[in-house]
Amino acid sequence: MKMLKEKLPILLFILLLAACWELGTLVFDIPPYIIPRLSDVFAAIGHHAALLGKHFALTLWEALLGLAFSVLFGVLSAIWIESSSLARKTIYPLIVASQTIPIIALSPIMVMWFGYEMGSKVAVVILFTFFPIAVNTADGFRTADREIGELLRSMGAGKVQLFLKWKIPSALPSFFTGFKMAAAISVGGATLGEWLGGESGLGVYTKRAANMLRGDDVFAGVLLLSLMGVALFVAAQFIERLVLGRRQA
Amino acid sequence: MAGVNGQQVGVAPPREAGISGSAGLCVQGLTYRFDGEEPLFEGLNLEVPKGQFVSIVAASGMGKTTLFRLLAGLLQPESGTITAAGTGPEQQAPSGRRIIGYMPQRDCLMPWRTVLDNAAIGLELAGVSKREARRRVLELLPELGLAGTEAKYPHELSGGMRQRVSFLRSLLAGGELLLLDEPFSALDAMTRVSMQQWLLQVWEKHRKTILFITHDIDEALLLSDQVLVAASRPITKLEPLDVVLPRPRTYETTLDERFVHLKRQLLRQLGRISSGEGGVS
Numbered sequence: 001m002k003m004l005k006e007k008l009p010i011l012l013f014i015l016l017l018a019a020c021w022e023l024g025t026l027v028f029d030i031p032p033y034i035i036p037r038l039s040d041v042f043a044a045i046g047h048h049a050a051l052l053g054k055h056f057a058l059t060l061w062e063a064l065l066g067l068a069f070s071v072l073f074g075v076l077s078a079i080w081i082e083s084s085s086l087a088r089k090t091i092y093p094l095i096v097a098s099q100t101i102p103i104i105a106l107s108p109i110m111v112m113w114f115g116y117e118m119g120s121k122v123a124v125v126i127l128f129t130f131f132p133i134a135v136n137t138a139d140g141f142r143t144a145d146r147e148i149g150e151l152l153r154s155m156g157a158g159k160v161q162l163f164l165k166w167k168i169p170s171a172l173p174s175f176f177t178g179f180k181m182a183a184a185i186s187v188g189g190a191t192l193g194e195w196l197g198g199e200s201g202l203g204v205y206t207k208r209a210a211n212m213l214r215g216d217d218v219f220a221g222v223l224l225l226s227l228m229g230v231a232l233f234v235a236a237q238f239i240e241r242l243v244l245g246r247r248q249a
Numbered sequence: 250m251a252g253v254n255g256q257q258v259g260v261a262p263p264r265e266a267g268i269s270g271s272a273g274l275c276v277q278g279l280t281y282r283f284d285g286e287e288p289l290f291e292g293l294n295l296e297v298p299k300g301q302f303v304s305i306v307a308a309s310g311m312g313k314t315t316l317f318r319l320l321a322g323l324l325q326p327e328s329g330t331i332t333a334a335g336t337g338p339e340q341q342a343p344s345g346r347r348i349i350g351y352m353p354q355r356d357c358l359m360p361w362r363t364v365l366d367n368a369a370i371g372l373e374l375a376g377v378s379k380r381e382a383r384r385r386v387l388e389l390l391p392e393l394g395l396a397g398t399e400a401k402y403p404h405e406l407s408g409g410m411r412q413r414v415s416f417l418r419s420l421l422a423g424g425e426l427l428l429l430d431e432p433f434s435a436l437d438a439m440t441r442v443s444m445q446q447w448l449l450q451v452w453e454k455h456r457k458t459i460l461f462i463t464h465d466i467d468e469a470l471l472l473s474d475q476v477l478v479a480a481s482r483p484i485t486k487l488e489p490l491d492v493v494l495p496r497p498r499t500y501e502t503t504l505d506e507r508f509v510h511l512k513r514q515l516l517r518q519l520g521r522i523s524s525g526e527g528g529v530s
Contacts, residue, residue, distance in 0.1 A: 154422075247402055
């Protein structure tokens with residue numbers, strides 16, 4: 001009940017926007033290849049439900065796989081940066097500087113390296129999502145409360161114990177900040193990967209539909225992609241709440 | 250006494266050699282300085298008898314907290330020995346560091362742990378099973394006025410309650426020696442008074458050796474058997490003042506004529522020092 005009250009404004013707002021879309025396209029007589037009517041978009045989804053479901057599953061799988069690799073590589077890099085001062089002085093600035101490289105320009109290289117199959121899509125997702133996870137986790141380790149660490153040392157904690165009982169729990173909130181960001185942008189990475197060349201996936205679907213000037217089908221794909229992004233973010237938030245529990249105010 | 254976990258400079262003596270039978274903490278010839286600075290301590294000797302409550306009163310900037318970090322083994326002295334009694338062999342760190350109960354100024358409770366698990370961390374680090382550690386914490390919660398808080402997180406507690414948990418954590422950290430670094434300085438005046446009474450009660454029951462740092466003269470006199478005044482910078486000696494007031498004490502004690510007399514004496518000691526050395530405000 002409380003949850004509903006909390007979410008009611010955004011639900012109503014979305015309904016209002018949907019109504020404006022539907023009525024606006026009618027009233028102003030906008031051609032369907034510019035902006036199709038919302039009801040036509042839903043009809044397009046219904047019409048190609050089975051096909052869209054297949055593309056949706058593939059894109060979701062690419063995003064999830066890339067996200068999983070990013071968590072693995074990102075956390076490992078953060079641990080490396082945290083445990084070696086040399087790595088902190090060399091690897092960390094390099095990771096930050098790498099963000100000045102336009103990922104979109106870099107993405108075709110992934111196709112050259114990993115081909116037109118799954119590999120290149122997952123690689124592009126990793127390009128998009130590695131950074132927020134690695135940097136946020138590394139910052140989480142670095143900003144762990146020093147006094148707590150000293151206190152544990154005064155009670156005889158060794159290096160491993162300090163890491164397990166102090167560094168990791170301290171870094172968890174930062175890690176989840178990065179993880180949520182990564183979850184939200186992973187769909188964008190997967191879509192871009194598909195655009196660069198591929199057989200299926202929602203990115204391919206929207207691109208084909210656009211080439212055929214089928215506005216309703218383009219919007220159907222885009223709508224599903226954004227729903228996927230929202231769903232991944234909400235799922236990440238759910239995991240965060242599960243892990244962090246009541247620890248934060 | 251099960252054994253002595255001391256840190257000795259020079260040849261390793263027999264286990265009990267560095268410390269007299271009745272000392273809870275023994276510091277000999279302690280010298281320490283930060284790199285490229287004047288020494289903070291030079292040839293400092295300090296002995297806290299076992300089971301006594303001793304306070305150090307000094308102006309800020311005298312290196313009180315540095316002294317505590319040295320005693321806690323977080324810093325290594327340039328020279329001198331520090332020996333703490335009563336650390337059982339089962340509670341010794343693998344590195345051979347002293348295990349003492351250090352209670353920092355800020356409560357430093359871990360926000361990701363409940364009261365129960367915050368208090369149990371010392372036992373956990375000493376290799377006691379989680380279940381046993383929790384059992385021992387639960388046993389002590391009521392007498393520390395923390396009954397029913399075991400499942401709470403630190404942010405759900407008041408400042409005074411957090412300090413109680415922090416104290417319990419140091420009490421269970423192992424070792425007979427507790428180092429309390431201005432634990433009540435961040436609390437409001439009312440809470441501070443009630444925490445002082447609380448500490449008196451708890452200490453009179455457990456009788457651990459306590460070294461307490463404060464800049465509050467009333468607090469030092471009310472709680473301690475002996476007050477040590479940091480005389481000069483660098484600190485070469487600490488001037489003792491025996492607090493001959495009967496126990497158990499309550500906050501009423503501060504209104505006692507003898508208390509006022511001792512306070513005057515302590516103020517004179519501090520005043521003489523500041524006019525004599527000019528370095529202390």
